[in-house]
Amino acid sequence: MKHFLAVLIILTAGAGWNGFAQTGKSLTAKEIVQKADAKARGEYSIGEIKMTIVRPTWSREMTMKSWSRGTEYALILVTAPARDKGTAFLKREKEIWNWQPSIDRTIKLPPSMMMQSWMGSDFTNDDLIRESSIVEDYTHKLAASETIEGRECYKVELTPKDDAPVVWGKITSWIDKKDFMQMKAEFRDEEGFLVNTMYGKNVKELGGRLLPSRMEVIPADEPGNKTIVEYLSLDFNKPIDVSFFSIQNLKRVK
Numbered sequence: 730m731k732h733f734l735a736v737l738i739i740l741t742a743g744a745g746w747n748g749f750a751q752t753g754k755s756l757t758a759k760e761i762v763q764k765a766d767a768k769a770r771g772e773y774s775i776g777e778i779k780m781t782i783v784r785p786t787w788s789r790e791m792t793m794k795s796w797s798r799g800t801e802y803a804l805i806l807v808t809a810p811a812r813d814k815g816t817a818f819l820k821r822e823k824e825i826w827n828w829q830p831s832i833d834r835t836i837k838l839p840p841s842m843m844m845q846s847w848m849g850s851d852f853t854n855d856d857l858i859r860e861s862s863i864v865e866d867y868t869h870k871l872a873a874s875e876t877i878e879g880r881e882c883y884k885v886e887l888t889p890k891d892d893a894p895v896v897w898g899k900i901t902s903w904i905d906k907k908d909f910m911q912m913k914a915e916f917r918d919e920e921g922f923l924v925n926t927m928y929g930k931n932v933k934e935l936g937g938r939l940l941p942s943r944m945e946v947i948p949a950d951e952p953g954n955k956t957i958v959e960y961l962s963l964d965f966n967k968p969i970d971v972s973f974f975s976i977q978n979l980k981r982v983k
Contacts, residue, residue: 758869758885762902764909766864768938773798773969777961782850785953791848792961794982800862802974806982813848819979825854828979835976844896851925851946851956853896863900866893872901877912878930880905897924908932908939923949936963 756764776795781788791813797803807816815830825838844853867887875884887900898919903912914927925948929941944958972978 756883758871758883759864761871761883761885761904761909762867762869762887763864765902765904765911768909768940772965773967774936774963774965775967775969776963779959779961780848780850781957781959782848783953783955783957796969796973798969798971798974802969802971804974804979804982807848816848817979817982819974819976821974821976826976826979830980835979840894851948851951851954863887863902866890866895867900874906875903877903877905878928878932880907880910880912882906882912910939910941912941925949931959935960936965938963938965 774795774797778793778795780791780793782791789810791807792809794806794808795804801820801822803818803820805818807813812831815828817828819826819828827836827838828834829836838854842854846852847854867889870886870888871883872886873884875882882903882905885902885904887902889895889897889899897916898921899917901915901917903914904910905912910929910932911927912929915923916925916927918924925946928945928947929943930945931941931943932939933942934940935942940960940963942960946956946958948954
């Protein structure tokens with residue numbers, strides 16, 4: 730989900746594109762992924778998010794606040810519903826922590842938990858506070874051009890490097906050629922089977938950037954299941970000190 734995405738390469742998407750346009754240089758697959766990753770996050774970000782979990786016989790909503798700084802720091806706080814309020818997740822460098830106020834306990838998440846469902850949704854812990862980097866931990870291949878949601882997109886195939894700490898066997902990403910937005914992504918396991926498909930929808934300006942404001946994740950083998958993430962607000966302009974991303978603050982942030 731990607732706001733949720735906590736690992737990023739710090740680039741200025743607009744400035745980067747102007748440089749390529751002036752030199753006439755063709756973008757490589759890795760540069761395309763870098764630009765999309767940077768545009769979705771930025772050096773700092775503060776956001777408010779609504780997540781809706783849809784099942785064949787029921788649905789439920791959650792709201793959250795998120796903060797991120799660079800490639801190493803992210804914090805996500807659940808603000809509703811009441812039973813989950815105060816639950817928080819922290820990525821600090823190589824460590825990921827979960828604060829559970831109902832049991833007054835902070836838990837460090839091991840790598841083995843990265844593929845587990847996050848808060849009962851179709852997202853995994855790796856989607857939420859991604860320990861791996863789609864820029865540095867994968868090799869990138871430009872496969873084709875396709876139209877998604879009426880936008881001409883690069884189709885990029887991402888294959889994990891041999892020693893990379895990743896959970897996906899392959900990712901295919903469709904990135905808008907004009908504005909470098911990720912419009913669709915397919916996530917496959919190590920055997921090549923499709924696990925989830927993510928769609929970017931409702932493109933609009935968020936924090937001064939044109940971005941999909943709604944993301945839908947649909948699991949391949951669970952008919953009727955879907956998780957929807959809607960960005961209510963995003964701000965890329967407020968610096969956040971490293972000290973904000975502490976285990977102590979994880980328990981008291983509001």
